[in-house]
Amino acid sequence: MSIWDALVGQDEVVAQLERAVASAELLTRGEPGPAMTHAWLFTGPPGSGRSTAATCFGAALVCLEGGCGVCQACRNAPLGGHLDVDVIRPDGLSYSVDEARDLVKQAAMSPASSHWHVVIVEDADRLTDQAVNVLLKSIEEPPPHTIWLLCAPSVEDVPPTIVSRTRHVALRTPSTAEVAKALTDRYAVDGAIAAFAARASQGHIGRARALATDEHARLRRAEVLRVPLELRDLNSCFVCAANILDAASADADAITAPLNQAEIEDLDASYGVGGSAAIKGQLKRSRDAALKDLTKRQKTRSTRTVRDQVDRVLLDLLGLYRDVLVIQLDAVVPLINEEMRPQIQQLAANSTANDTGRRLGAIDYARAQIQSGVTPLIGLESLMVEIKDPWIRSASA
Amino acid sequence: MLAGALAWWPEVPNLVKVVLACCSIMASSLPAPSRITIAAGNEPMLVDRAVSETCAAIGALDASTQRVTIPANSDDGAALIRDAMSPNLFGDATVLIVTGVDAASDDVDTALRGFIAEPAEHAWLIVTHPGGVKGKNLLDALRAAGGAEIDCKALKKGKATIEFLTREVRSHNRSMTADAVTALYDAIGHDLRLLVGAISQLCSDVDHDLITIDDINSYFTGVAEVAGYTIADSVWDRRSVDAMRSLRWAMAASDNVGVPTVLAMASGLRAVVGAGGMPTASDLDVAKAIGVPPWKVKNLRQQWARWSGDQRRLAAAAVALADADGAVKGGVRIGSSLAAEQKLLALEKLVLLTSARRAG
Ligand SMILES: [Zn+2]
Numbered sequence: 191m192s193i194w195d196a197l198v199g200q201d202e203v204v205a206q207l208e209r210a211v212a213s214a215e216l217l218t219r220g221e222p223g224p225a226m227t228h229a230w231l232f233t234g235p236p237g238s239g240r241s242t243a244a245t246c247f248g249a250a251l252v253c254l255e256g257g258c259g260v261c262q263a264c265r266n267a268p269l270g271g272h273l274d275v276d277v278i279r280p281d282g283l284s285y286s287v288d289e290a291r292d293l294v295k296q297a298a299m300s301p302a303s304s305h306w307h308v309v310i311v312e313d314a315d316r317l318t319d320q321a322v323n324v325l326l327k328s329i330e331e332p333p334p335h336t337i338w339l340l341c342a343p344s345v346e347d348v349p350p351t352i353v354s355r356t357r358h359v360a361l362r363t364p365s366t367a368e369v370a371k372a373l374t375d376r377y378a379v380d381g382a383i384a385a386f387a388a389r390a391s392q393g394h395i396g397r398a399r400a401l402a403t404d405e406h407a408r409l410r411r412a413e414v415l416r417v418p419l420e421l422r423d424l425n426s427c428f429v430c431a432a433n434i435l436d437a438a439s440a441d442a443d444a445i446t447a448p449l450n451q452a453e454i455e456d457l458d459a460s461y462g463v464g465g466s467a468a469i470k471g472q473l474k475r476s477r478d479a480a481l482k483d484l485t486k487r488q489k490t491r492s493t494r495t496v497r498d499q500v501d502r503v504l505l506d507l508l509g510l511y512r513d514v515l516v517i518q519l520d521a522v523v524p525l526i527n528e529e530m531r532p533q534i535q536q537l538a539a540n541s542t543a544n545d546t547g548r549r550l551g552a553i554d555y556a557r558a559q560i561q562s563g564v565t566p567l568i569g570l571e572s573l574m575v576e577i578k579d580p581w582i583r584s585a586s587a
Numbered sequence: 588m589l590a591g592a593l594a595w596w597p598e599v600p601n602l603v604k605v606v607l608a609c610c611s612i613m614a615s616s617l618p619a620p621s622r623i624t625i626a627a628g629n630e631p632m633l634v635d636r637a638v639s640e641t642c643a644a645i646g647a648l649d650a651s652t653q654r655v656t657i658p659a660n661s662d663d664g665a666a667l668i669r670d671a672m673s674p675n676l677f678g679d680a681t682v683l684i685v686t687g688v689d690a691a692s693d694d695v696d697t698a699l700r701g702f703i704a705e706p707a708e709h710a711w712l713i714v715t716h717p718g719g720v721k722g723k724n725l726l727d728a729l730r731a732a733g734g735a736e737i738d739c740k741a742l743k744k745g746k747a748t749i750e751f752l753t754r755e756v757r758s759h760n761r762s763m764t765a766d767a768v769t770a771l772y773d774a775i776g777h778d779l780r781l782l783v784g785a786i787s788q789l790c791s792d793v794d795h796d797l798i799t800i801d802d803i804n805s806y807f808t809g810v811a812e813v814a815g816y817t818i819a820d821s822v823w824d825r826r827s828v829d830a831m832r833s834l835r836w837a838m839a840a841s842d843n844v845g846v847p848t849v850l851a852m853a854s855g856l857r858a859v860v861g862a863g864g865m866p867t868a869s870d871l872d873v874a875k876a877i878g879v880p881p882w883k884v885k886n887l888r889q890q891w892a893r894w895s896g897d898q899r900r901l902a903a904a905a906v907a908l909a910d911a912d913g914a915v916k917g918g919v920r921i922g923s924s925l926a927a928e929q930k931l932l933a934l935e936k937l938v939l940l941t942s943a944r945r946a947g
Contacts, residue, residue, distance in 0.1 A: 284920070316920075424902050425864030428857060555919075556909070563916040564909055568853045572909030575902045582903050 193246045193257035193264050197239050198372040198395045199364030206359060207243070211250045211257060218305045227357045229329045229338040231314070233345055234361030237394030241312055242268070243361055244339040248275040248308035251337060252301075262456065263304070269449050270491065271456075273302040277310045279494065290321035294328045297336050307336050314340035315347035322349050330355050363393045373402045389526055392509060397502055404444060410437040414503050415510050415530060418537055418577060427574035434574075435567050438499040446495050450488045457484055500566045501557055504573075508553045510534070511546055518543040548580035620644040621735035622706055625726065628739030629717040632779040637737040638713055642682050645711050649680040652711075656684040657695075659714075665694035672707040681710045688714045689722035696725055703732040715739075744777050755783060756798070759790040763798040770803045781832070814844055815851030823855050823890045845915030853908050858883070860901070863891035 194204045206225075213223030230247070234240035249267035250257030252274045258264055267275040278293060280286075285293075293309070301307040311317075317325065329338050329352065340356060342348045364372075369388035372395070373379045379387070379402040390411065391398035400407045414437050417430045461469060461477040469477060509526040516523055517538035525531060538546075556573035560566050576582055626637035646652045655671045657664050664685070671683045685691075685699065702712055716726055718740065730736065742748045749768055756763045763771075763786075771789075775781045785806070793802045814837030821830035837844040861877035862884060874881040894901045913919040 423864075424898055424905075425860050427902070427905070428860045429864070559909055559913050559919050562913055562919045564912045564919070565850065565853070567857075568849070568909050568912050571853070571857070572906045575905045579899070579902060582899070582906055 193250050193259040196242050196246055199368035200361055203243055203359055203361055207247050214251055215256060228332050229356040230359055231356040232341045232359045235363050238361040238363050239395055240341050240361050244310050244341050248310055248339060251306045251308055252304040271453050274304045275308045279312045280316050284316040284318050285321040287320045287324055290324035297328055298333050301335050310339045312341050315342040326351055369393060369395060369398045373398060377403050407441060410440060411506055414506055421574060421578040427578055428571055431567060431570035431574045434503055434570050438503050439496050441499040442495040446492050453484060457481060497560060497566060500560055504553055504557045511549050514538045515543060515546045518546060545580050549577050552576035622711060623729055623732055623734035624713045625729055625734045625736045626715045626739050627736055630739050630741040630779060632783055633739035634715050637739055638684060641713050645682050652680040652682055654682045659685050659688045659691035659695050664692060665698040668698040672702060672710050683710055684713045686715045688716050688725055691722055691725060703728055752782060755786050761790045767798055767800045767803050770800050774807060815847040818848055819851040819855035822852060823859050825893045849908060849912045849915055858887050859890045862887035
């Protein structure tokens with residue numbers, strides 16, 4: 191087992207990063223390590239695992255074994271649960287100048303328990319020009335132990351000033367076959383389920399794993415895809431929006447609950463809680479403060495995960511209407527949701543390709559809204575209304 | 588007509604009426620009203636106040652007074668005026684409020700001149716006139732007959748309004764620092780109704796004698812906090828004028844009303860639609876299902892009924908709400924990843940079209 195197992199169909203990237211980790215190890219001993227550098231740019235389409243690659247790289251750098259995949263550092267770091275691996279996301283729509291200033295200060299801190307302080311900047315395409323100016327100097331000449339890992343969909347999304355100061359790691363979308371193979375190899379998943387999960391997730395590896403290994407996730411997906419058949423009136427639109435949010439929250443909970451539990455256990459263990467003697471005084475106050483801080487971070491992560499899972503659900507809906515369009519245009523391509531062919535045919539028969547185009551656009555726009563900070567339930571309610579009546583915007587204009 | 592005007596007055600035994608009348612006379616310190624009162628000017632707040640204060644003064648003389656409001660341009664205006672002037676069954680006093688006499692029809696003009704010539708014993712007349720030359724002849728006749736004129740002209744912006752506000756505070760037997768008056772005016776703008784309402788609220792909320800700029804600030808913080816729900820209630824009640832007024836007020840009070848207002852409106856809409864979807868369920872079941880206190884359910888059902896013929900607009904409102912939420916949070920950013928997927932989707936559509944067995 192190794193930390194890199196989380197990446198699928200990215201052999202070249204893994205080789206590049208393993209060389210870098212080996213070089214980093216040499217650098218800590220004062221020897222030259224040419225494959226390592228202090229600023230990296232990870233790019234790749236959604237679901238390809240660009241953040242996963244960055245966090246795995248971060249974990250491998252702080253792991254004493256160079257990325258064993260089993261130690262506490264390897265388990266916690268990818269989840270933002272390691273002191274020396276900071277995973278940063280913008281609070282709002284983009285990184286403000288203030289956030290960038292804080293980030294520079296945070297990056298300047300010395301590592302706590304390992305040799306490196308890794309700062310992972312997700313959504314680096316959301317850095318405003320002013321924020322980039324604030325970061326540039328630190329990215330060019332960071333403090334001696336600081337490593338910057340920036341993530342973005344593509345090189346074009348990031349200002350050239352950043353691209354020229356970073357080493358590039360490019361991930362690609364894994365094929366359905368690669369995803370299916372990874373699922374059967376690693377999780378001993380039945381071949382048919384692996385094929386379904388790979389197809390349904392459209393190359394999104396995290397989603398594929400959840401669908402392959404969690405029966406509830408499969409059921410929730412099936413329920414969500416029945417939604418378009420259930421939108422009869424305004425009330426059912428609102429009910430379906432709430433149900434979708436519930437399904438996404440359950441998906442998010444399946445991801446975060448085990449992490450939360452493990453983090454709290456680790457924290458308690460480090461303070462000696464759970465032994466025969468109860469902790470008291472200064473130690474108890476210190477542990478309570480740490481727990482409060484951890485709970486706050488977990489809450490932020492949970493909110494973010496729900497948003498991400500809503501996006502996953504909307505991608506499922508997008509795939510469904512793509513299938514509807516395939517039928518309506520009588521195209522010779524396989525359906526993503528082959529197992530739902532009768533329902534898809536029904537949806538196709540009851541609407542025009544023009545309607546479907548509006549619905550696809552509405553789903554895309556709702557994704558952008560929710561990613562931009564629109565309250566998920568409000569975004570979903572609006573979307574359900576638009577799916578039921580794709581011409582509603584012309585009515586309100 | 589007479590029966591209609593009496594209908595809303597409960598059948599109070601005569602003895603009680605007498606007692607009530609005596610009490611109000613003893614308690615009253617209002618000046619004795621004139622038989623004819625003219626509210627002249629076009630500031631709605633001042634006109635309303637002139638009318639209601641005059642009515643109160645008349646009511647203090649006789650608690651059983653009836654109030655009849657007649658627009659001067661209405662077709663049956665003259666008949667209504669004559670009705671009101673004729674003696675009624677109980678000998679109750681009547682306040683006749685004729686609004687907008689600048690636009691009085693010839694019949695109404697004649698009926699009013701009839702009142703001037705021969706005022707009814709039990710009747711009091713209040714007319715409103717927005718100013719200007721129209722109907723000036725009638726107005727002069729009312730003045731000549733001893734009509735007391737109350738100035739309701741719109742206040743000039745700035746100094747005149749500030750002075751009015753200062754007097755307004757003094758009428759509550761309170762005082763306010765000059766910078767506090769200015770801050771209040773700046774925050775609310777030139778809307779006398781809102782300004783007078785705010786002063787009245789401040790005078791009853793603030794315990795210490797002198798109202799300062801700190802009191803104004805904490806008052807507006809409170810306003811902004813409840814504003815979202817006030818606005819939402821008005822919107823789903825379809826009281827759009829009230830909603831706009833609350834919104835303007837809230838926006839004057841704080842820069843950050845957008846997000847809470849959208850949230851309040853969305854949860855309001857959710858509740859209205861939720862209640863609308865359970866027409867036959869008990870109030871208690873609805874309350875449980877949608878997570879509101881049971882006493883709110885009746886109101887939600889009424890709100891739903893107000894929109895029931897207009898479901899598509901309500902649906903469009905849900906879409907507009909999400910758009911507004913995006914706007915108040917700084918705009919919707921079409922991310923590059925999304926743009927890339929859209930490109931992919933567009934390409935895929937192209938591929939689908941070209942691979943289609945027949946044209947779509
Ligand atoms: Zn490890």
